[in-house]
Amino acid sequence: MSSEDTATRAPDLDSDERAALHSLQLGIEHVYRAYADLLACHHRTGHAMDRFADAERLLRSAGHEAYADDLRDRLLPAGAVDDRWTYELVTAFRTGLVDDLDAFESAVRADLADGVDHVSERAQQRAWRERARSRAWRESERER
Secondary structure, eight states: OOOOHHHHHOOOOHHHHHHHHHHHHHHHHHHHHHHHHHHHHHHHHHHHHHHEEEEEHHHHTTTOOHHHHHIIITTTTTBBBBTTTHOOOOOOIIIIIHHHHHHHHHHHHHHTTTTOOOOOHHHHHHHHHHHHHHHHHHHHHHOO
């Protein structure tokens, strides 16, 4: 099988199956993007906390012990949400929602489409490539 045949291989599915798999694929891609956004939040929060740690040192150096102590004792060790640090949120999101939805999408795809992903896109790719090779289509394009 050529690499082109492999790239455009799409199982024989009815329109509802294809649409369902497409929705699952888009859904999992959005979950991955949400996870990436959460990772970005985790990194930004970490950088912010580093700056607050710098501020604690500078406040202490400038003689503002009460502010420095408040940062050290109350704000820096606090969690972002319900006393949980962002790394804990990232881990919970990944090992819960991301892993569960990823496994579900993979299982449905394995059952309905022999594990082939992007079935709608593969069908569209195959149709457009076949159309591009069609003599009648090429001739109609020349007439335009």
